[in-house]
Amino acid sequence: MIYPGDGSNYCDMDGDHYADYIWVGPTGSIDIYINIKNAPHWSNHIGVANLNLPREGIRIADLDGDGKCDVSPCRHLVPK
Numbered sequence: 001m002i003y004p005g006d007g008s009n010y011c012d013m014d015g016d017h018y019a020d021y022i023w024v025g026p027t028g029s030i031d032i033y034i035n036i037k038n039a040p041h042w043s044n045h046i047g048v049a050n051l052n053l054p055r056e057g058i059r060i061a062d063l064d065g066d067g068k069c070d071v072s073p074c075r076h077l078v079p080k
């Protein structure tokens with residue numbers, strides 16, 4: 001997966017098959033806006049976590065195959 005430098009990500013977080021919007025801040029804050037199927041509107045902001053990592057070290061993908069995206073810190077990807 002190629003990680004966009006601006007922190008914008010689209011991935012299905014709740015398993016409804018519609019991509020949700022995930023913002024990863026420069027220091028690893030993660031905010032989710034669920035796709036409410038009423039473009040261009042999104043759900044209210046859901047603050048999830050702050051991983052205290054540069055965003056380059058965070059990947060979002062369905063890692064366990066359950067149909068919902070997962071957030072994975074990858075410290076080895078953080079530039080030194």
Ligand SMILES: [Ca+2]
Pocket residue numbers: 011012013014015016017018019020034035
């Ligand atoms: Ca979704």
Ligand SMILES: [Ca+2]
Pocket residue numbers: 061062063064065066067068069070
């Ligand atoms: Ca998953």
